[in-house]
Amino acid sequence: MHVSHLSLADFRSYARVEVPLDPGVTAFVGPNGQGKTNLVEAVGYLATLGSHRVASDAPLVRMGADRAIIRAAVVQGERQQLVELELNPGKANRARINRSSQVRPRDVLGIVRTVLFAPEDLALVKGDPGERRRFLDELITARSPRMAGVRSDYDRVLKQRNTLLKTAALARRHDGRRGAPPARADSSVGADLSTLDVWDQHLARAGAELLAQRLDLIAALRPLADKAYEQLAPGGGPLGLEYRGSAGEAMAAAANREELYGVLLAALGEARKNEIERGVTLVGPHRDDLLLKLGQLPAKGYASHGESWSYALALRLASYELLRSEGNEPVLVLDDVFAELDTRRRERLAELVAPGEQVLVTAAVDDDVPGVLTGARYAVSDGVVEKVDR
Numbered sequence: 072m073h074v075s076h077l078s079l080a081d082f083r084s085y086a087r088v089e090v091p092l093d094p095g096v097t098a099f100v101g102p103n104g105q106g107k108t109n110l111v112e113a114v115g116y117l118a119t120l121g122s123h124r125v126a127s128d129a130p131l132v133r134m135g136a137d138r139a140i141i142r143a144a145v146v147q148g149e150r151q152q153l154v155e156l157e158l159n160p161g162k163a164n165r166a167r168i169n170r171s172s173q174v175r176p177r178d179v180l181g182i183v184r185t186v187l188f189a190p191e192d193l194a195l196v197k198g199d200p201g202e203r204r205r206f207l208d209e210l211i212t213a214r215s216p217r218m219a220g221v222r223s224d225y226d227r228v229l230k231q232r233n234t235l236l237k238t239a240a241l242a243r244r245h246d247g248r249r250g251a252p253p254a255r256a257d258s259s260v261g262a263d264l265s266t267l268d269v270w271d272q273h274l275a276r277a278g279a280e281l282l283a284q285r286l287d288l289i290a291a292l293r294p295l296a297d298k299a300y301e302q303l304a305p306g307g308g309p310l311g312l313e314y315r316g317s318a319g320e321a322m323a324a325a326a327n328r329e330e331l332y333g334v335l336l337a338a339l340g341e342a343r344k345n346e347i348e349r350g351v352t353l354v355g356p357h358r359d360d361l362l363l364k365l366g367q368l369p370a371k372g373y374a375s376h377g378e379s380w381s382y383a384l385a386l387r388l389a390s391y392e393l394l395r396s397e398g399n400e401p402v403l404v405l406d407d408v409f410a411e412l413d414t415r416r417r418e419r420l421a422e423l424v425a426p427g428e429q430v431l432v433t434a435a436v437d438d439d440v441p442g443v444l445t446g447a448r449y450a451v452s453d454g455v456v457e458k459v460d461r
């Protein structure tokens with residue numbers, strides 16, 4: 072698929088901008104702080120309902136405006152679709168598909184698919200587990216948009232379960248201070264906690280589905296990531312991608328979703344006492360991590376800066392290959408990545424992405440765009456996006 076037109080209103084630094092796009096390579100070039108990343112960030116938002124730079128929507132709305140609009144015309148084979156998102160920080164976002172507003176924002180997922188490379192990707196390797204969970208879950212959703220519903224069910228159940236546990240934890244502490252015997256403390260929160268079994272089942276149900284998808288994804292990514300790393304940094308691998316689940320060792324033996332459900336439920340049972348003491352859910356996909364190994368060592372804490380970069384790039388390239396092999400050719404977005412790479416890796420990366428149906432590149436100077444990425448060029452200056460004839 073590709074985006075044939077991008078239109079923004081009150082998004083980031085843009086009051087309004089219209090950008091016609093073609094398949095193939097388009098490079099946005101201009102000095103720092105002129106609005107290049109803002110453009111590709113908007114495309115990424117359509118694909119993930121989130122920004123690769125910030126966790127909330129507020130910074131995406133132009134200072135002084137109260138909502139932002141991202142609109143794109145999307146071409147998939149013979150099919151044309153118009154998608155539109157209205158970002159209302161603090162309120163519900165709204166969506167339209169082909170001008171119909173009978174849709175939720177998450178119904179937009181799957182129309183635009185992207186694989187986005189950015190300097191922020193270094194956090195995939197060096198950052199907290201949350202970065203890697205987001206990587207996995209965004210890719211899961213790109214492979215199978217209905218997973219957005221499962222993710223939001225899981226988040227909702229988790230929130231409610233945490234509220235219940237927190238109330239229970241507070242009540243226990245309160246009773247403890249009054250010097251009540253433990254038996255009484257238990258019974259005073261007993262009414263609340265009796266519903267916990269039901270929440271465990273809901274959490275394990277959605278959690279198992281998410282887990283099954285993550286495990287399937289990792290298995291599919293492994294050979295592709297290895298291959299990509301070998302292409303970027305020959306002889307430097309092999310990579311090891313290992314899922315670290317909060318439900319423990321038993322998870323490895325679970326063959327399917329139903330068995331994962333059982334494993335999660337059992338782990339929740341074991342953790343319950345601890346959870347009630349601490350007032351949070353300690354088991355489930357929201358506590359898991361993806362261990363990234365380079366050779367025998369974890370990349371985090373051991374890999375060099377350059378190795379970490381190659382690792383992050385390899386994960387993105389593997390994502391691209393995976394989506395493509397499954398018939399979901401994504402838009403490739405390369406935000407400011409070439410300037411960060413040495414000449415060899417820069418050229419390898421450029422060669423690997425060049426055949427993409429649509430490749431959007433940002434760079435501060437022309438020379439940072441590798442020669443093999445020939446195509447359209449836009450100059451971005453002070454919020455004006457202008458096609459450059461070459």
Ligand SMILES: Nc1ncnc2c1ncn2[C@@H]1O[C@H](COP(=O)(O)OP(=O)(O)OP(=O)(O)O)[C@@H](O)[C@H]1O
Nearest residue numbers: 083084102103104105106107108109130132133134
């Ligand atoms: N919500 C907002 N309202 C107004 N301006 C904003 C908003 N968010 C960001 N900006 C402005 O947008 C500019 C940054 O744009 P962007 O990140 O696209 O720059 P860039 O061209 O990619 O620069 P670089 O080459 O440094 O990466 C900054 O000047 C910033 O102040």
Ligand SMILES: [Mg+2]
Nearest residue numbers: 107108407433
């Ligand atoms: Mg930028």
